Amino acid sequence: MLTARGLGSVMSTVLLMVAGGLAVTPAGAAPPGEVDPETPWRARHWPQTQPWQVNEAAALARPGGGPQPIDPQRYELPDTMTWSDYTKVPGTNWADPAVRGTERNFNGALVLVDFPNQPFVVTQPANSTIYGNPSGVQNLARDDVPAFYRDFLNKPGALNRGHTIHEYWMEDSNGRFGIELSAFGVYQMPAESHEYGIENSMQRGMGCPAGDRCGRDLRTDAQASWIAAVGAEEAASYDFVFFLSAGQDESSTWQEFGQMKFASKDDVSDEFGPPDVALPNWNATRYVDWTSWQASSNIWPNAARGSSLQAESSGMSTYAHEFSHILGVGDNYNNPYGIPARRDYSGPWEMLSRGTFNGPGGPHSRWLIPGTGGSSMGAQHMLRNKLKLGIVDDAAVLKLSRDALAGSGVVVTRVTAREVDPGGRRLAGINVTLDGGDRTAACDPATDPYCDGGGYDNYTLEVVDRMGFDSFTPDSGVLLAKTKNADNAPFIWTVDANPQDIDKVDFVLPDGTPQKMTIGDYRQLSDALFHAGTGSGSEFEYVDTANRLHFYVLDRQRDRDGVLSYQVAVRSLDGAGPSARGVKAHPASARLDRSGWARCTIPVRNTGRGDDVLRVSAPGATLPRTVVAVPGGRTSSVEVYVDRASKVAITIGSESDPAARTTTSCTVRR
Incomplete structure (x- = not known):
């Protein structure tokens, strides 16, 4: 076994992981608990959690039979990663030195x-x-x-x-x-x-x-x-x-x-x-x-x-x-030990932030010579920097603006994982321009470690999958960020779907005292990605009231080649566009199964003319998802799980027009 003089058990563990590729239980396998919904910072950005949503999340998280999350978050801290975490990007061999860059070598x-x-x-x-x-x-x-x-x-x-x-x-x-x-x-x-x-x-x-x-x-x-x-x-x-x-x-x-x-x-x-x-x-x-x-x-x-x-x-x-x-392109990271503390800017998701540290063994294995541990396989660049470097096609990025969204109404699309070449057929991400500038209320980084500092020009949305060089990022899911056009750090601010303290041990001091990760540590953003559905351990939507934007993560899909994509949506809070909105739903019934659950599949029709996002509520029931996208004039379905009541009322309404709503029911047959 490789050893380093006097570093003790922490360093020995790192060396074992890097050299031997031993299996280690991911420290982030169990997502942390919900943050208090009354926290002012959180309340500015997420719809207030309702009691039935809390019950639903608990039900979806329960082991055994019954409904399960459709997109559970299973993040892993960089420290526990080994070479076994590497997954090849399908259909590529980018390491072949005979394959030259198409634009520049x-x-x-x-x-x-x-x-x-x-x-x-x-x-x-x-x-x-x-x-x-x-x-x-x-x-x-x-x-x-x-x-x-x-x-x-x-x-x-x-x-x-x-x-x-x-x-x-x-x-x-x-x-x-x-x-x-x-x-x-x-x-x-x-x-x-x-x-x-x-x-x-x-x-x-x-x-x-x-x-x-x-x-x-x-x-x-x-x-x-x-x-x-x-x-x-x-x-x-x-x-x-x-x-x-x-x-x-x-x-x-x-x-x-x-x-x-x-x-x-x-x-x-x-x-x-x-x-x-x-x-x-x-x-x-x-x-x-x-x-x-x-x-x-x-x-x-x-x-x-x-x-x-x-x-x-x-x-x-x-x-x-x-x-x-x-x-x-400039640096985009903080001092993780600075006083006053300030949250990291873009964390493990970006090469010009702490994504440089990614690799088996994480940040505390970067002293190895040769450098085969942490910092050996860094993250890709985030969408903002790819655009600046000219390494993503403009045609592969859906470019929207805050003002235009108010006129057009909600936009629903599918974004493909950034590790896979869109090839002109798939969307690599979304950029939403904040016309007229960032309207976020002023905050002070000296007193609020979560203050982003303001002055942003855009939002970007992209999908990260743990494959290729991103194999050593902590999670797969939807990455949302605020960005600036100029390299004035922070010029990328990752929106953290779990902003509470991740509450993990960083290292053990020489006297045996565990040292927790600081609020400024980049690994606080290990659980930052958004996931589809309820009960995932993460969030499926984000509201920026000041900037009048609402983002949704609607559905997750992995195709037969292993390519990950998400259906997402974004709308303005200031306008629903010219399309008429309407929704119809039909009742359904189901019998209790052996696990004690009845699943109703409710047909839902968008009777309006354009794409819409519909929100579902069903007090007393469990919903795998509470927002769904349905194209204009088309029918989809929502699933409702009931374990006790004989009949549950279900309300389905348009996010674009609060007046467009309907009520139906799920009846349990005994």
Whole structure:
């Protein structure tokens, strides 16, 4: 078994999961309870829960016979995922290097650099570093390292499980963008590694050993060494550069080898301290007050000037994340430990948020070298960023506006999972423009951690399925978000269908105390997706009263090829459109079955001229769904489950016109 010195049971468990693919019971298998419907934040956005709805959810959730949820939420926290969670996208082989991007194949240079005090970790014996690395690959010759990392990142093989950067971009862009890499180096830098890793922006001027010059620009020195070796003309022929430096990166070590390993900053051992005995063994870091000096001295991955910096522990997703910056999209994440607390922006669903951390083992396995755990298979980009990057066809996105919806009436459509190429036949998502701007009441992020900050330009709706690179997202379902046109973070704000505290343990402190996930932790959004029907553990509708919009998740379907899609709808609260609305329903009867339930199938006809969403209520009965879409002039049906009463009244009404409603009944035959 792979081990890391002194990290204890939490890290050992992570290593077992990543290396061995052991089955682990999903921590999120049981969705958390309902939040108080009187909470003001929630009340602004969801219709008030009625008593019969609460009873219905309880009935649908009961084990054994009787009605069951039509789309139960079974989210899984990233921490418990293993390689067994991976599911291939049907009908594709995006990792094939012979398949090029249809619009552009980017030609990149992978430039490797090491330091006088830090050789490449994969050239050292297994588990020999203070971090317990390398794992799985060791004792490579220095001259073999460039080819090794080029192939690990971009050639399908056993170590990377057949997954590559080229595959990520081909899948994310539905075949439009491909990546090729050529490797150069290794070039030794003129200064020691900590002189590049300790910088004013994160270490706040602290921790530089006497006689050293910290805050050096690694990109500048690495670029100079590369150009000196290959010439300016050769260097200029590449579309972008990935600079890969020897050792760990700070992003993946500051917590694991800081507060997770040491009880306090004064407990940091000499092994994790600086070479200068006059300095303390701890140092400042980005998100919290302290980490071990060694962790603080590592570089932090970043992108600038057509290039990015990574280290050996930077998983493949880090490269995809930084390449997104090279293509012109900014970061969209918070400080999960900031004071005051603020909820994460787009969480595990977006590459430019914490979806970068996705991969087997979750966020606390990102320190492995090579990077085969967390951060090895990041999330796709959300619809807003795909539109900005030009990797989804305009024709595959239904573009609506708030004002136009008031004139047209409700729009009902089917959206296909984002992992599957729409091919011009399927819809990849919906974008609703907020004409005239975001009308949400002002709130203060300093006092309300759930405040989105306002100023949004659109809503987007898309479907996520756990397949391909999204295999390591926590759930499959409907993803709803508010977005801005400019990269002014937060420029994507995921609408959380379960905004209550997820109440899960993040890690165990050195003294054995469980540390819960903070309100700002991105995993709070693991249960954010919307699901169809009632009793799912999630929500099937969302109302933004201020912006006068109502979204519905109506039905879920998976076809014979395994492709997931949802029937969804959106309407304006300010206008139902020109179509006449009407509804008729007929009574039905049923006998009690052996489980003690009677199921009535009620025929419902939309007598109006256009598509409509109908709401069903039946006090004393259980309904698998309470909203259904029926095309104009067509008949559908709704199911009603009764377990006691001999006759139950059922009311069905148009969401577009409250006056268009009818009442019928379900009679139980004994």
